[in-house]
Structures are given as structure tokens and as C-alpha cells.
Amino acid sequence: xxxxxxxxxxxxxxxxxxxxxxxxxxxxxxxxxxxxxxxxxxxxxxxxxxxxxxxxxxxxxxxxxxxxxxxxxxxxxxxxxxxxxxxxxxxxxxxxxxxxxxxxxxxxxxxxxxxxxxxxxxxxxxxxxxxxxxxxxxxxxxxxxxxxxxxxxxxxxxxxxxxxxxxxxxxxxxxxxxxxxxxxxxxxxxxxxxxxxxxxxxxxxx
Amino acid sequence: xxxxxxxxxxxxxxxxxxxxxxxxxxxxxxxxxxxxxxxxxxxxxxxxxxxxxxxxxxxxxxxxxxxxxxxxxxxxxxxxxxxxxxxxxxxxxxxxxxxxxxxxxxxxxxxxxxxxxxxxxxxxxxxxxxxxxxxxxxxxxxxxxxxxxxxxxx
Numbered sequence: 147x148x149x150x151x152x153x154x155x156x157x158x159x160x161x162x163x164x165x166x167x168x169x170x171x172x173x174x175x176x177x178x179x180x181x182x183x184x185x186x187x188x189x190x191x192x193x194x195x196x197x198x199x200x201x202x203x204x205x206x207x208x209x210x211x212x213x214x215x216x217x218x219x220x221x222x223x224x225x226x227x228x229x230x231x232x233x234x235x236x237x238x239x240x241x242x243x244x245x246x247x248x249x250x251x252x253x254x255x256x257x258x259x260x261x262x263x264x265x266x267x268x269x270x271x272x273x274x275x276x277x278x279x280x281x282x283x284x285x286x287x288x289x290x291x292x293x294x295x296x297x298x299x300x301x302x303x304x305x306x307x308x309x310x311x312x313x314x315x316x317x318x319x320x321x322x323x324x325x326x327x328x329x330x331x332x333x334x335x336x337x338x339x340x341x342x343x344x345x346x347x348x349x350x351x352x
Numbered sequence: 353x354x355x356x357x358x359x360x361x362x363x364x365x366x367x368x369x370x371x372x373x374x375x376x377x378x379x380x381x382x383x384x385x386x387x388x389x390x391x392x393x394x395x396x397x398x399x400x401x402x403x404x405x406x407x408x409x410x411x412x413x414x415x416x417x418x419x420x421x422x423x424x425x426x427x428x429x430x431x432x433x434x435x436x437x438x439x440x441x442x443x444x445x446x447x448x449x450x451x452x453x454x455x456x457x458x459x460x461x462x463x464x465x466x467x468x469x470x471x472x473x474x475x476x477x478x479x480x481x482x483x484x485x486x487x488x489x490x491x492x493x494x495x496x497x498x499x500x501x502x503x504x505x506x
Contacts, residue, residue, distance in 0.1 A: 172400045172436040179385045179393060225431065254435050276378045276439045279385070 154185035162289055163187040163215070167197045167222035167234065168252070173275070177221065177252075180282045189215075194229030194237075197222070203241055217247055219289050221273075224253035224260065232264060239268040248289060252277055355497035362488040363500055369485065370505040374478050379441030380502045391493075398482055401440045405475055408433045412468055416461070426464065427456040433471070444474045 154161065164186045166177045174190045181188045191197050198204045201217065220238065222231040229237075231251050238244045248270040253260065261272045270288075273281050369375045386393040408429050415426050434449035448471040455463030489499050 170404075170432065170435055170439070172397060172404055172439050175397050175400055176382070176385075176439055179390065183385055183387075227428075254431075254438060275435065276381070276441075278378075278381050 160290060160293070161185055161187050162218040162286060162293070163189070164219045164221060165197060165200060165217045166190040167192075167194060167220065167226070167231065169193060169223065169226045173223065177277060177282075180277060180279055181221075183279070184282045184286050186219075186282075186286060189217075193226060194222070194231070194234035197234060198237060201238070201244055203237065203244060218293060219285070220247055220249045221285075222249065222251060223275075224251050224264070225255070232260075232267065235264060235267050235269055248292070250285060353491070353495065355492065355495045358488065358492045358495055359497055359500050362485070362492060363502075365485055365488060366502050366505065369481055370502075373443050374481055375505075376441045376443040377505070378439065380505055382440060383499075383502050386499075395486060397440055398486075401436050401442070402479060404436050405433060405445075409468075409472055409475065416464055416468055421459075421461055421464075423456045423459050423464075427453055430456065442475075442478045445471060445478055448474050 162185075164181050166174065166181065166188055168174045168177060168190070169192055171192075174192065178188045178190045189200060191200060195204070197220070200215070220234075222234050224231040231253070235249050235251065238247065238249055245268070249268065250271045250273060251264045251269045252273045252275050254275040256274050264272055271285065273285075366375075370379075382394050382397060412426060412429050412433075415422060415429065430449050430452045434446055434453070437443075437445035437449065448467055452464065452467035452471060455467055492499055
């Protein structure tokens with residue numbers, strides 16, 4: 147049987163910590179495996195509320211200090227009872243503590259208005275379910291490049307600035323020197339000629 | 353039985369399942385996620401799907417049996433079933449769910465009842481077939497062989 151990326155330590159990849167949010171047990175299991183096989187650490191929770199608790203944003207003290215659980219990416223289902231993925235996205239982007247964390251929305255429904263709304267609110271990407279291994283790998287690479295870039299910028303700023311260090315910029319705000327990636331940060335107002343794989347795929351579906 | 357004979361049977365059986373639309377490419381995707389460190393991954397996900405589906409089918413039966421049918425609730429259940437069947441590649445179950453949701457939108461009780469009947473049938477069919485496929489896998493492993501990949505059926 148083929149081995150798919152099972153040796154994460156020798157691959158030299160930095161391990162991202164991903165928080166996955168989905169009310170479906172089946173989907174949580176799948177996304178967890180997709181992420182682990184792509185050399186990511188995973189925390190999977192079943193609701194937006196639990197996600198906020200984990201991130202320390204629910205007003206109550208979380209059980210562990212936030213710094214220990216640095217989350218590099220949040221992947222959330224859109225349709226969930228209670229708090230939708232969109233509402234979770236808004237809460238995260240509305241928090242000074244958390245807004246830098248990239249958020250990806252997953253949905254089985256390819257409703258353009260929904261996609262636009264999410265992207266407008268600051269979602270990094272909108273993935274149509276079922277999510278595939280190639281989606282996760284591409285996402286991971288994109289986030290990793292952003293993280294590496296942040297670290298370089300941050301250490302550069304530390305060397306050149308006095309006391310005021312601006313926080314590391316969000317991966318989505320600096321895209322000019324990213325290699326051409328299928329998920330280059332999308333600005334809703336631009337209609338680019340470049341094919342956007344996700345959109346094309348959505349329009350092809352049923 | 354010889355390992356390669358068992359493997360051939362497994363491939364033949366799987367080919368049929370894909371050809372008849374019981375399974376789609378997503379099932380092959382799941383198989384990609386199985387390896388020595390997680391040899392039972394597909395079995396585990398499929399088992400979760402069975403548990404989830406049986407609960408949902410039960411809830412749907414009860415919901416459609418009410419005097420005043422709550423279409424929102426039914427739609428929510430069908431949406432969940434559509435999601436999980438899609439996630440494991442149970443294509444025929446997923447397709448019935450799509451039709452089912454349309455009847456919910458139309459608030460058509462008769463249509464919903466027919467779909468419920470159909471989705472139960474499709475569920476039982478795919479369950480039986482997945483269990484048969486799993487038995488073939490187990491025979492291969494017991495005979496010391498590796499389970500062939502199903503990428504060609506994507």
C-alpha cells in the first residue's frame with residue numbers, strides 16, 4: 147500500500163496547528179485525518195461555541211494559557227446549529243487577539259452569495275465539501291508560506307524598530323511576492339481573468 | 353485462497369460498486385488516508401457513517417409521522433445525511449438526499465415520504481455492499497496481502 151506523507155518529521159515541514167470546527171462526527175474524523183496526514187497538529191471541536199472557548203474568547207477563562215496553543219489556521223463548517231461558521235468567522239475577525247488567524251470556511255453548498263459574504267468578512271478561502279487531500283495540502287503550503295513570511299518580517303522589524311513593534315501582518319494582507327498559488331488571497335471586488343479553481347469547480351457542480 | 357486471487361476479487365467488486373454508482377471518487381480519497389499507522393481508517397469512518405445514518409433515518413421517520421410536519425427539521429436532518437454520505441462517497445444515498453431536500457422546499461409530504469423510503473433502501477444497499485467489501489479486505493490482510501488502491505475509480 148502507498149504511504150502518503152506518513153513520515154512528517156523527516157519531511158522538514160513545520161507543523162501547523164489547525165483548529166477544525168464541524169458538527170458532523172464523520173466530517174470531523176475525515177478532516178482530522180486529512181490534516182494529520184498533511185503533517186498538521188489538529189484540535190477538532192463540534193461547535194462554534196467550543197471553538198471560541200478553546201481560543202479563549204468566550205469571556206470565561208480557558209483552562210490553558212492561550213500562548214501554548216497557538217493556532218495557525220481555523221477550518222470551520224458553514225452550516226452548524228447554534229453558531230454558524232459565518233458567525234464564528236465574524237467573532238474571530240472582530241477580536242483583536244484572534245483576527246490574524248486565517249479562517250477557512252467549508253460547505254457542501256456552493257451558493258455564491260454565501261461565498262462572497264464569507265470572503266468579504268475575511269475568510270481566507272471557501273472550500274466546497276467533500277474536502278480532498280489536495281485541498282488540505284495546498285492550504286497548508288499557503289499558510290506555511292504566510293507564517294514564514296511573518297516570521298521574517300517580524301524579526302526584521304525587531305532589528306530595525308525601537309520599541310514599537312507592529313504585530314506580524316496577516317498572511318492575507320501581503321500577497322505581492324507569494325508564488326502564484328491557486329488560492330491567492332481573494333479580494334471580492336476584483337474580477338480576475340486568472341482561473342480561480344474553487345469558483346470554477348463550484349460553477350461546474352450540479 | 354491465493355492473495356492475488358483475493359485482490360482480484362476485491363478489485364472486481366469495487367469496480368462494480370463504482371460502476372453502479374454506489375460509491376464515488378470520495379471513497380477513493382478516503383482510502384488514500386489509510387496506511388500502516390491507520391490501517392482501519394476507512395472502516396472507522398464508514399462505521400461512524402452507519403451510526404449517524406441510522407440515527408438520522410430514525411429521526412426522519414418520526415418527524416414525517418407527525419400531524420404537523422416540521423419541514424425545517426426534516427430538511428436539517430436530510431442536510432446532515434447528505435453531508436455525511438457525500439463525505440464517504442455514498443453517491444446514491446447523497447443523490448436521494450438532494451431530491452429529498454427539494455420536496456422539503458416544496459413542503460410536499462408525499463414526495464418526502466417516497467424519498468424517505470428510497471433513501472432507506474439506498475442506505476441498506478450501500479451498507480450491505482460496504483460490509484461485503486470490508487470482508488474481502490479482511491481476507492486479503494489475513495492472507496498476508498496488501499489492499500489494492502482504488503485510485504483508478506476516482
